[in-house]
Amino acid sequence: MDLEGIRPNSVTFLWILGACSNLGDVETGRKIHARMVFLGWDTDTVVSTAILGMYSKCEKLGDAKKVFDSLRRKDVVSWTAIITAFSQLGRPRVALELFWEMDLDGVKPNESTFVNILAACTYMDALEDGDKLYKRAISCGYGADVFVGSTAVTMYSRFGNLVEAKAAFDHLREKSTGSWNAIVRAYIQHGHISQAISLYKEMDVHGAEPDTFTHVCLLGACSSLGALEEGERIHARMGDKPDGLAGSAIVAMYAKCGGIEHAMTAFTKMSSSNVVVWNALIAGYVQGEHWQEALDLYHAMNLEGLEADIYTFSSVLGACSGAKDLSEGRAVHARIVSGGLEVVVPLQNGLVNMFAKCGSLTLALEMFRGMASRNTVSWNSMVTAFCQHGEGGGAFELFKEMLLEGAEPHEQTFTSILNFCSHSGLLQDGFGYFFDMVDEFGIAPVDEHYRCVIDLLGRTGHIAAAEKMVEHAFPGSVIAWTSLLAACRTYRNVEIAARATEELMRVRPENPAPLVQLANLCAEAGRWDAVERVKRMMEEHRKARA
Template sequence: MGIVCSGHDKQLVMLSVEPMLQMQLRMCSSTTTCKKQFQRNNGSSTLLHHIKTACQPGRLKKALRILQFPNNPIDSSAYVSLLQGCIQKRSLSQSKFIHANKNGTEYTADRISANTLVNMYVKCGSLRDARKVFDEMPRRNVRSWTVMIAGYARQGLPKEAVDLFDQMQSSGVQPNQFTFSAVLPACSNLGSQERGLEIHEQIISSGFQCDTIIQTALIDMYAKCGNMVKARELFDGMPQLDVFSWTAMIAGYAQNGQQEEALEIFRQMERAGLKADVKTLASVLPACTNLTALKNGMEVHGVMIRREFQLGVIMESALVDMYGNCGSMEIARKLFNKMPRRDVLSWTVMIKGCAQNGEAWEALKLFEQMEQVGTMPDQKTFTTVLSACANLAAVEKGMDIHEKIARLGLELDVAMVNSLIDMYAKCGRIEKAREMFDEMHERDVTTWTSMISGYAINGRGKEALKLFEEMKQSCISPNHVTMLCVLSACAHAGLVEQGFQYFDCLSKFYHIQPMMEHYCCMVDLLGRAGRLDEAQDFINKMPIKPDATLWTSLLGACAIYNHVELGERLADFLFEMDPHNPSPYVLLSNIYAAAGRWDDTEKIWKMMKEKGVKKTPGCSWIEVNKQVHAFLVQDRSRQ
């Protein structure tokens, strides 16, 4: 039966006491009377019982009032009960209150109490206080060291964790399985596979190599250090796999860019009859996002719904990102609008989805809404919204964002400067782009590619190629996007022979397998030069099957040079390949119009009407006072 000691609100602390004491305390009319009655009737054993009962979830504040009773020192067992209550609540202020109200008893001499006190500070996020108690302990056992090592590892201080692990062994205390599982994540975060290997050898010599928790920690360590072969070897050798083991393997593949393998392990896990938890699904979802595997992503989302997981803002944002990356903006928008709470990540992934799915205008509107609700953008947000400015050629808005970044004092990381270079280049401010490029102390492949692309799209092909030669001298290898920009520069500059030389270098020197985009660039190169027969011959000799985009590129060249006969053949072929694509109809109509064949032009438009093919209306953007306005053909709404 419970009773409440009375204070100002007659609600001090819930106690479970003997019937006589219950009756006496109910009669207390003031705090002072209550304390006197409590002290007169309460021995230390009863006090411990009261504290333990009061430390039940949700009643910690009431238990803490007992410490205010004078001349009632509590023993270590009661002290540990109070500390455990604070650990459950993760309350630093209450933790410090208990530590400060020991009623004259020194508990650092008691290892159980001291270990719990260190653990309490670690769990409440105060490593400084935890380390102070740890250093004051006259004697430390393996648990003392392990709690402190785990605290450093979890708080993002891996070097301190590993150093403490070394100090522990120097002091003569040998690690146990919990110590090993605590220090291995620190090796992961340091990216130190060499140190991880040393600890792995210690684990084997200590006889803990068959422990499932340690094996999972080793898989995670090797995966985060990029050694998926060793991680898979350990995984395949485990006699018993649990959810955590599968999750570590899935996350490892996803983090190392092996998305297909991550999905395959997830499927094997499901077939093995293990139910994925939230962490598993959080690990497999990025693989779906990076592979633009919408079907798999929807399956993962379905599992979350069926099992009624409480997702939280991070997982909800990951779902928005997945749908946006897979081009399913309608679902992404619905999820975003239903989110009860949005943080900077939520806004950023939604803005990114719009920007990369041709909704740059919508991306800028979302950015403005984000600022209006008081959410502060971070580097990733600015990087994303700058790409939207680039796609709209909204230079005033881009410059405004650049100024905002400077005002906020945000560090211009490489990704953000790359976005600024891309924005200025696509907005025609190529000199400003080059100025930012020259000021960079560190450049990656994207930096060089953005600048080369900028020169190419601004009709300065020779400067683009000159910069590419400088890139090679800097020992940074081009990727497939870089080579796409180089080939595009050759096409815009009319450098056919040089373009073929670079194309031949793709596989010979850069180990890049030519993709459809590279072949399309070569067709465009020949087409712009008027060498249409060579372009057609190039397509026929391709090792991969040409798609509609490539044939349409050649048809576009026929429109430029008014090659009616070849244009008709290509258009008829494209009508069969993709009957609802308006581009071939429009291009053939233009070819007929240029040749003065107006009847044939009319037939094409009639054919489009009969098939239900609609030409996408032209759209233009203008920027007025840093606001972007869109105009469609025959749009009279702004008159």
């Protein structure tokens, strides 16, 4: 065109700038910008806004702001363009400041302005500003706009205000699939799964067509709720030719709700399957502890010519760990290395865990020491590995090293250490770690921590103290009372054993095993009168259950 001597006009430049934006070609965009300045087109507000948009799409905020500042006349389109740029490129606070500047300039926002400024408020956790701006959008007549309303739904959901999210949704003049998705996702994210499924059913009544996003969200919800029948209905609407994301959601839902056989049936009915769907199926088998079947699927996937990815290997390493198959684990490690994924920290952590679970603490430590960077999971995995192999000294030293490196222990770290202390009878160390966990690291004890401490007290003969802790922390726990009863038998404490048995029979009356254990303990202690009383209790229990 240039060679023909034809002078470009504004439409020409708009098309070319659009092409540069789509390609992310900022260098060509700069040349076009320079040519426009030379020809005097940069004074045109529409063209200048297009230049601004090009720089924004190419993620050059500084250049976009310079163009905006150079505009002689700034209309709502140019203001919205610069607000959008800062909102979408991770500078939401600047976007909000620009909005208030626009206000002072006397320019009225439009629908697009409100969509992007509400999104900015969402990103920066500015609920108060967002709420004011949405109310203003309503007063300007934009509250019923599908894009403004859907953005408001997402914003209120982010801040946990489902009442306002639902009000924004109900205010919409027309509800698109996107707006239905926003409110369905809002309810799912906050654990209101039954309501989300009810909203999905309402979509049919209002003539809205669910899309892949709708179905994937709802299948995840069905998985959480164990709602197999609802999941089957959703699957039926999707057909047997879903894309990779939907296919993996279908397989995952069946694996969690209906057993792995249902997941396999759904998988085999799919006309085609990619690595995402295979990953979901393999993960399902691993979650169900079907270790060998998971490994068989991994090999079948390889035969299909599909390239395993990080998620595949993560699941397969879990299968190797569960099966304690070191040979298979080594082969998977070799595949990870050949695929150039040996530097991926989650896979390195998986390898540490796999080697430890398969009995090779040496290989686990070698992998751990070879890591260029370690996260908290890496340290915790290695501490746990030492504990599981009975190497308490190594675990304690590694724990100190972990703290020196600035890594934070978590619940599982202390569970492993406390469990080791319990089985080794290390009362002082165990209580030291327990109190450090609470006082120094601010970790609130969970059931497993208390159980470890109760077991530690019981194993070291502090039966009365163990009983008090059970009464305080686990008055209705079968596991805690059973641990206490076992400790009573070790130290022949008939009185506390009798109270533990009484509590166990109260919590789980259908199980006579505690009575049998108490009778045996009384016999071992030579308390034959007590043996007779327990036998009568057993007979009464048998008649009551008949």
